[in-house]
Amino acid sequence: MLIILLISSLFYSSFDVGPPISAAGQQDNLPRVPTVKITSPESGQLVFASATNATNGTSNNNTLLIFGTATDNADSHCEVSVLLNDVRPYQPATPRGASGKDDYSSWQFLLTPDYAPIKLGANKITAKLECLKSPVNLTKWYSVSVIGGTQEQLRLQAQQFQKQKLEEERQEQLALRELQLKEKREQLMIERAKANAAKINQTEMFVRIESPEKDQDVPIGPITISGTSSDDSTTDCEVYVDWNDLKPLQKARANNTNLGDTPPENDYSNWTYTFTKEYHEIANGTNELTAKLDCLAYPSNYTKFFSVNVTGVPQEQILRLQQEEQLRQQLMIERAKANAAKINQTEMFVTIESHKPGQHVPMGSNLTISGTSSDDATTDCDVSVVLNSKTPYQRTLPMNDSGTSNYSNWTFIFTPSYGIPKEGENEMTSRISCLAYPSNYTKFFSVNVTGVPQDSLSIQQQQENLLQPQQQQQTLLQHRGSQLISFLRLSKVQIFL
Secondary structure, three states: OHHHHHHHHHHHHHOOOOOOOOHHHHHHOOOOOOOEEEEEOOOOOEEEOOOOOOOOOOOOOOOEEEEEEEOOOOOOOEEEEEEEOOEEEEEEOEEOOOOOOOOOOEEEEEEOOOOOOOOOEEEEEEEEEEEOOOOOOEEEEEEEEEEEEOHHHHHHHHHHHHHHHHHHHHHHHHHHHHHHHHHHHHHHHHHHHHHHHHHOOHHHOOEEEEEOOOOOEEEOEOEEEEEEEOOOOOOOEEEEEEEOOOOOOEEOEEOOOOOOOOOHHHOOOEEEEEEOOOOOOEOOEEEEEEEEEEEOOOOOOEEEEEEEEEEEEOHHHHHHHHHHHHHHHHHHHHHHHHHHHHOOHHHOOEEEOOOOOOOEEEOOOOEEEEEEEOOOOOOOEEEEEEEOOOOOOEEOEEOOOOOOOOOOEEEEEEOOOOOOOOOEEEEEEEEEEEOOOOOOEEEEEEEEEEEEOHHHOOHHHHHHHHHHHHHHHHHHHHHHHHHHHHHHHHHHHHHHO
16 A cells, blocks of 8 residues: 555656646636527428338438537537437537637537437427536527428429529529619610700790689689690600699690601690699689699709699689670770771871980980870870880870870880880880771881980980970870869869759
C-alpha cells in the first residue's frame, strides 16, 4: 500500500492536470436563451417512407437527412439529439458548426431504418438541445411533422414541384416582360407628352361651355351641353365635365367632322356631353356645370377650367319662357322689318366731326369726340365707336332735342377704363347700326389722329381741346333741358286731362 501511494505522488508531481472545471465555469458559456430548430425537412413535407409495407410485406432502406440550428458554440457544453415518433433513446446529432466538433450552432442527423423507420402518414421528428447547468440541465425541444409517402407519391410531388417551378419561372418572365413593356410605354408616353407640350401655348388654352349660357333656365332632368376648346387635330387633349364638383369627371364626346389623319373623336374643338341619371341630371335650383380641358404634357398635364351656373326649373316653366321668347323675337322681327322700310341704305352715313385726319391729340388722357349720322327720331339706329380696333364697340350718347334714341348728333369720351390715345397714330372708328331683318344695316367711318405729349400741343390746339368738351357739355345740358321742358309740358297736359 505504501508503494502505491508513493507512485501516485510521483505521477501527479510529473503531470499538471490543472484545477477541475466547475459547474459555475460551464454556466458562464451557456446561451442566455437556448433554442433549437429543425430547418429541413419542413413541417408538412412529404418524405419517402421506409417502414414495412403491410400490404405486400416489403420494406426499404430509405434514409432521411435532417438539418438544424441551435444557440450553441464549441464552449457552451450543449448537445443536440433527435427523436422519431417517440422511439427512445434520443439519437445524437452531428455538430457542423464552424468552431469545431462541439459546435452545434449547425447540426445534422441521418435518420435510418436501423434506428426507426419513417412510416406511411404522419411522423413526428423532435430535436432536443440539452446544456449542462447546475443543479438542473437546460433543455429545449423543437418538433416538425412530416408525411411518409410512397415512391409514387414522391414522384407525383416532384412532378408537381417541377410544374410549379416552371410556372413560377413563367410568371417571373411574364412579370419581367410586363415591367419592360410598362417602362417602354411610360417612356413613349413621356416623349408623346413632351412633343404635345411643345405644340401648346398655355396662355391661349381655353375651354368654354357655349350652351346652356350662364344663369340660363334649363329643364329639370337630362340635358345635353355643348362647348368649344383650343384643342384641334394636331394636339393631344381631352375635355371632361362635372356637375357640382361630383367626381369622377365625365369624358365629353368630341363632336368634330375632321377630315385629316387624326380621328374625329380626338378633336375636341367642338364637344358635347349629355347629363343623365347614370351620372347626374339637372336638379331643381342652382346647378354648377364645369368643363375641364386636359392636355398631355410632361411632367404634368396642362389644364384649363370653365364653369357656368344654370337654374333647373320645371318643364312647364321652360315652355312658358320659350313661348315668351318666341313672341319677343317675333315682335323684334316685325319691328326690324318696319324700321328697314324707313331706311335708304345708300343714304346711310356716320361721321366724326370733332377731329380731322392727322390732327394732334394729347396722349395718355381723356379724349372727347363727336359726330353726326343719318339717324333721326323716326328710325331705330344707334352709333358706337372704337379706338384702335379695341372691341367691343362703345355706345355713344345722342345729343338731340327729339329724344335719346336720335343719334343725328352724338358724342363719346374715351377714358382709361376703355382706352385712350397712345403715342403716334390712333384710329377712331364710328359705326351706325340700324335695326333690320334678317340682319342689321351698318355703315362705318374712321379718322386717324396722332397722339402727342401734352406739352407738344400748340397753345391754339390746347385751347381747342379744352373748349371742345365744354361746348359739347353745354350742348348736352341744353339737350337734357329741352327734354325736361317737354316732360313738364306733357305732365301738365296729363294733369289737366
